[in-house]
Amino acid sequence: MQIFEQIAPLRTALTSHRRAGETIGLVPTMGYLHAGHMALVKRAKAECDRVVVSIFVNPTQFGPNEDFAAYPRDRDRDLAMLSAEGVDGVFAPTVEAMYPRPGATTVSVEPLGDILIGKVRPGHFQGVATVVSKLFHIVQPDRAYFGEKDFQQLAVIRRMVADLDMPVTIVGVPTVREADGLAMSSRNVRLDPGSRAAASVLARALGAGERQVASGERDPDAVVAAMREIISGEPRAELRSLDLCDAETLDAVERIGERPVVLLVTAAFGGVLLIDARTVAPPTQPSATGAASAA
Structure with missing residues (x-):
């Protein structure tokens, strides 16, 4: 399993797979992985020749009073889980690698991103759509996998891909739950x-x-x-x-x-x-x- 912290080496590595005609699956995550994430990875491995998992806690989707600093992180544990699952590559960039300067460009899916949870968390889905768009341009996957628990997020990403003619198939995967029904998160x-x-x-x-x-x-x-x-x-x-x-x-x-x-x-x-x-x-x-x- 290869680990990439910078964009250019990841692109170089994926180019050879793409030229060989291999399909690439992407599982975007914010880390601190659990069985729900592994369900996404398993689905991607079943449907794609190569699987890349991104681990990035994206600051632009957190509001000023939200839990960015407190969001759980355990990189070593995440990497061990992904290695055991046979993932081909992990993209774990720093904030500086993803946002080397203040961004002048954002992706906003309206009104889909402004309703429901978007009312509770203003600007959240703009941050999500922007970082997912960046990941799609960096990895250029054939298929990308998202959990259905974040149903509005899945809808926003599907609409973004359709509206911007992005050449990626979005796959929704059923929610994995604890024994008492609580959705894994x-x-x-x-x-x-x-x-x-x-x-x-x-x-x-x-x-x-x-x-x-x-x-x-x-x-x-x-x-x-x-x-x-x-x-x-x-x-x-x-x-x-x-x-x-x-x-x-x-x-x-x-x-x-x-x-x-x-x-x-x-x-x-x-x-x-x-x-x-x-x-x-x-x-x-x-x-x-x-x-x-x-x-």
Whole structure:
């Protein structure tokens, strides 16, 4: 496994693979890896000839009062996990390598990046889109892999790639969860025992919302209210946002129809911000014509 801290050597190494006709998969991460990241790596290895994992805690996606300095880091542990998984290359640049001077160019995906979590974390998705765009230009992958837990992030990146005609296929990978349903996240390690136990309320709320939609509930307000009631019953949970949206566009849904919807939740536990999401396909309803024919 090769480790690169600078852009030019990585590009040189990947050029030879590309000339040999090998496909390249990229797994962008901020490090402090867990089983969820390894699921992305496994998927990339199954579908690509070469796999590069980036490890970079991107300062531009953190707000002034957010946890950039406190974000967990353990490079040696990360590298050991990736080596054991058979990753070909790791791109672990410094901030100076990625941002050698103040940037005059940013990538903003509007309004997709300004709604939902974008309201809670202004400027966050601009930072995400900009750094992912840079990674795509540096690595030039054929496929890039992202977890579905960060559902809005996945939607923003897909829209950026489509709008800017970037030659990369975006692959969403299902969320990996702890035994109690909590979505795996690098931030989970910062939860104290009480907050960690309380955080499982997010999975319970999402499960309740999923069951309501799957059973035929068509009123999004009723689904959100049921989820909100569950979360409000946990005193350690500081709910920041809770939404039911169209799974493709992230538009607000006035009435649940036949299109899949996504349930999105953001909450803080002991000052640690967690997000989670779950997509649900509503049950199909027979048409009036079909019902009449059956009768």
